[in-house]
Amino acid sequence: MSVHVPPWAANVLGKAAPLVQVGLGQALRNMQANAQAAHEQSDSQTKHTFGMSRWENQFQRVQDELKDLPDATAVRPYRFPFDLMLVGRGLIYPYKYAETTVDVRKARGPKESELIRELFSFAPPTRHVQDALDIDWDVSAPQPEPRGGLANLPEGTRLILVPFACNASELLAAFWGIAALGTERHLEWVTEPAPLTVPKTVTSHGTRLSTIPAQASVESQHTGFAEGSEPTLTLSSRGSSERLRGIPPLTEAEPVQDQTSEDDATH
Template identity: 35%
Template sequence: MLSKWAHDRFGVRAPLIREGVVEALSRALANAQDAQKVAGTDHLHPFGFTLMSRKFEALAKVFEDLGDVLVVKPAGSQHELVVVGDNLLFPFRYGRDRSVSVAAARIGEGRPSALVQALFDRFGPEPVVEQLALGDVAPHAVPIAEALGSLPETTRLVLVAYSCNAQAGLLDAWWGEAELLDRSGSLRWHHCEQIPLVAGTAQLAHSPAAAGPGRFDQGVMPTPRIDARSPLERVRPPAAEAIPLFPDAARDA
């Protein structure tokens, strides 16, 4: 079963969307690991740079056949943003191992970018605490926020937080909604739940977007390989059902 939050956000397609997110992250990780291997260096720049670009591209590719998907590239941004229905999916790496709790996740490794701040300001949940002014975070945030004006007012920002590294691949993934707290990228989760990394057999029975054979929204999502180059598939049991993090989790962690 899915949580009420997931059903409210994605409707009957929620299982498919959730598995599609895992598929996209797995593809991006595999590409990043390949780049690191080909580079033949101990420095992790090839892995990080490839992952940064491919995670957005992979999301767009996985969901490209859904009828209500928008792919938007704001002026000044290097990345294409994927909106499924009214949900803008924004993946970010919060940790490189399991030593960091998602409750203490920070978005980015420094000051939030102009794009990130604009997304939270325009599409994030109603803040519990006073939000930062756009100009306090990045000088170009206001123009970027205006560039997002083409998206519907009903758009909601859905964060996809994941941890991974070049050796082990994808370790875990979560999704939910949060507000941006400060210049360090700290978050206050309004809702956060774990995404199972082992895909099930989610199948879309009824969809207004269905049209034609072989579409993503008509078939069964293939089970993604979490470590694409390992000779043995990593076997992990499905994660426990939706693990909620309360709004004060980030503060108390």
């Protein structure tokens, strides 16, 4: 099958560009199928199950399709639950931009978060920053410092966005391209967002419950609180150095900064 690859993709991804282009289309088809299956199995009147499954699958299915390509590496951002795929110099980030058919060039980028700011440090500068550089203005806005797996990416890595539109009924459109993140989440496309071909065939449809797990026999079931084995409680003592320095005991975990705040994760 002949695949037309945009010049920018060949430059960033190298010889793997046609395989990445085909793999992304297949990954999004599988994502939609898995999310719809989860929604059907939940028998829910809301779309929360679809949205959560779709959000997980948009990363996991991309990894499935691209992980065996030459020069492909899985990268885990700081405190993010999924891997992103790096192929050649291209760091791939899929996200949902709409639930209806709208012009992707007018759609906003992903919801702002620490992760998104770190990812866009691998994107081209915005126009106003580039204009300031061209006329020697002082551009002193602090740049985010990539953490986790992003901190180890090679120089020259470029963020590739994979925006798609979908809802619980269908996958409407999918694109890929390179853009800078402007004000109020407006994207400044450096390349024309190229449409991805999404196949009709699903190559992975998730895992369905095909057999009923073995149930406990009546004799072995516990019917009262006084029956069964007693629970165990593991205690650990504080170190002597902490007691001498008067450090209070830690009773709650430190708050974790949200790295997964994509605004469409439950829709």
